[in-house]
Amino acid sequence: MTPTLDWLAEPCPPIDQTAVQHALARQDQLTKPPGSLGRLEELAVRLAGLQRTATPEVDPVRVLLFAADHGVAAEGVSRYPQDVTKQMVRNIANGGAGVAVMAKAVGAGLDIIELGLATGSEVVEGVRSEPLGPGSGNIAREPAMTPEQLARALDIGRDAVDRAVDAGVRLIIGGELGIANTTAAAALASALLDRAASEVVGPGTGLDSAGVNRKAEVVARALALHASEPRAPLEMLRRLGGFEIAALTGAYLRAAQRGVAMLIDGFIVSSAALAAVRLQPAARDWMLFSHRSAEPGHRLMMEALEADPLLDLGFRLGEATGACAAVPLLRLACAVHRDMATFDEAGVSNAC
Template sequence: MITPISTTLVTELQKKIDFKTKPIGSLGTLEKIALQIGQIQNTLTPELHQPAVVVFAGDHGIVKNKPISPYPQEVTQQMVLNFVQGGAAINVFCKQHNIELFIVDAGVNGTFDYTTHLLNHKIASGTSDYSEGKAMSVEACETALDAGRNVIQQLHLQGTNIVGFGEMGIGNTSAAALLMSYFTNTPIENCVGKGTGLDDKGVHTKGEILSEVFDFHKDQIETPIDALVSFGGFEIVMLCGAMLEAARLQMTVLIDGFIVTSALLAAHAIDNNILDYCIFSHTSGEQGHEKMLSHLQVSPILNLGMRLGEGSGVAVAYPIIQSAVNFLNEMATFESANVSEAN
């Protein structure tokens, strides 16, 4: 179970923020972030240790049989290799901000030489086609949740106290749209977007396919696990398990875009205390994401029109989060700087 965020120091934290050499509230969102991280760590002097981004990758069986993506399934494997070789956007941004990057093979339809930063938690070579049956078994779902937890436990042991999440998987915007529709009670047509670049006709076709899929499964779904079993990808399920474990361990959890937030919807349905530990990095350009954020009643840091995935929004937002902690710890107070306060 996730412990609700500590409010023991909230008054002292707010006083510390307000008495910095600035007008009250003038650092805006930075002040909210500083307050939240101080509460998460239950200290007036929070610190960010060994920040990490974990990208979970997996394939989706429906891609082989239905036109839901302009890219073929093998792109998932090719992009994982690109991550390993350091050529993706997430590599660039993590390197820029000294964030350690881990890639997890949750269920890619391909083979790899695994390393310290490319982790093997493969459940299978992709999920089953959910237009014909459930995406996975209950047993596979539980194994994936446990694998996500295990990844976070290892990071926690190495000293990481702030972790961001990303994903890679051709077809996973479709799985995310189905999960969004279920958890937010939103019509599927309002959840479906361009994904990796569908045109308007492609989006319409994708919506029709997913509407049929949703109707096929909806009467058999009674729990969050049922929804993950019906629609999820192995990478999405591992994300869900990882987020729940990170919050349980009182780590700061950085949320990326549309697909990562779909995993959070499931995690939130399992334990709604998770939101106390989450910072939302950005609003994705994928049309359903803003609706997800509104459903959760949360505000993201950035809105740059990004819809890449990979945890790219997390890595771009991280220095802002770092600035929030730094001003709380290093900025002078009116008293220490001998500056007169407002009347």
């Protein structure tokens, strides 16, 4: 049976303003000058409103990592061959990749969902295989997905969040893996932002200037090919995205619908977050932004989303590594908010 997209219109709950006010009142009573912990205070108050409690908690945290290949790799837009995607899926499952190491270090669960590899799926312990085809279509020559593939990818993202939330997860992190996915993300971002390819495209896995120019030309061709089609966000996602980007879009919409905070990673997942917000603007309330990607187009997406990421460490690996790096900041925000003594408890004067 072909999946439907009716669930995309389900509403997102509002931020609990009563919890926000209670959290602000507590911050005013903690033994520190008002605002002296800067964005840690802001994070605690924001999480209070999202979790509907004056004393929020970050844990449990779960990373949902979606892996898929992209037909646009045939245009020579990456330094690496597509069989690297399958090899990296195995590496992540075995604990050897950046996201696996960082998720373990910060105590986050890790779900790996493979949606379609150019070199074929294989049974790997710890990987959920839900292939939609041998990678998405070459966006410079055809749509990335059929309507059925798009609907199924969105559903896969939704279902991954439902499993996590039903297990008690309080913070969702989306991650991605797939050779040539910075090209697809750049094309989608360019279309959603109505910006030229040259403004959005970056080095990705480490292309030199000639490689970046070639990738920008491929993205420009893709935008031109699909320019006459409807500009609706869902259609742009279908034509220019990829299986894992669509699954991330579905995941972000579902997390907002379920009232669970999301910590957004870098360039590629931000294109999915932007698509989710264009589909349902209320989803933006549930997003926290972890870091500034070194990819040039990331700044444009952050401006469009009115986001101010927590970290700026020059990351451009993807996989959700930037978001994992920011988890300790959220834990610190909650710990200080919860455990710091009030002026009354400490017997400290709060006279101004």
